[in-house]
Amino acid sequence: MLVLCAALLAACAGSRPPVPATGPMPLVTFVLDDGNDTDFLLGRRIFAEQGAVACSAVTTDLINTPFHMTPEQIRGLEEAGWEIMSHTVSHPHLPFLSPAELEHELSRSKAVLEGLGVRVTNIVYPFNSNNSEVRSAAARHYRSGRGGGASSTSGTSTALYSRHSPSTMTCPG
Numbered sequence: 001m002l003v004l005c006a007a008l009l010a011a012c013a014g015s016r017p018p019v020p021a022t023g024p025m026p027l028v029t030f031v032l033d034d035g036n037d038t039d040f041l042l043g044r045r046i047f048a049e050q051g052a053v054a055c056s057a058v059t060t061d062l063i064n065t066p067f068h069m070t071p072e073q074i075r076g077l078e079e080a081g082w083e084i085m086s087h088t089v090s091h092p093h094l095p096f097l098s099p100a101e102l103e104h105e106l107s108r109s110k111a112v113l114e115g116l117g118v119r120v121t122n123i124v125y126p127f128n129s130n131n132s133e134v135r136s137a138a139a140r141h142y143r144s145g146r147g148g149g150a151s152s153t154s155g156t157s158t159a160l161y162s163r164h165s166p167s168t169m170t171c172p173g
């Protein structure tokens with residue numbers, strides 16, 4: 001993922017399209033998922049070298065496990081200008097959970113991250129897997145949810161991006 005991001009950043013820097021004189025600016029958001037320690041150890045530097053930041057979507061059960069970020073690293077990314085996003089507690093296929101399980105995944109992950117001292121207003125759905133029930137439940141906790149495109153593994157309907165309320169994301173959306 002980081003190699004892809006570096007290549008995209010280099011490509012974007014090399015061939016920028018003309019900026020429209022009026023209307024909205026075209027924007028690209030980079031989201032790295034799962035909370036891998038490479039977000040902090042490599043991604044932070046790669047994006048900084050391009051004058052850019054990204055979003056790190058953290059699965060909270062993976063914090064402090066091998067190859068994943070520590071609380072200090074997560075805070076360090078936020079201090080570097082990155083947005084920290086929820087990526088649930090245990091990275092499940094959300095549409096297949098009971099309402100109580102769904103609520104736990106959505107609310108507990110936000111609470112854990114906020115307990116580390118970071119601001120969390122948006123979520124990235126694991127496996128891109130979401131449906132109208134998931135999006136409706138997520139809207140009670142988050143300003144937006146991101147699915148990333150068609151889900152190849154869940155067979156559920158998906159939404160690339162669902163804005164629940166006016167965005168305040170560090171990463172534009």
Ligand SMILES: [Zn+2]
Pocket residue numbers: 033034087091126127
């Ligand atoms: Zn993931």
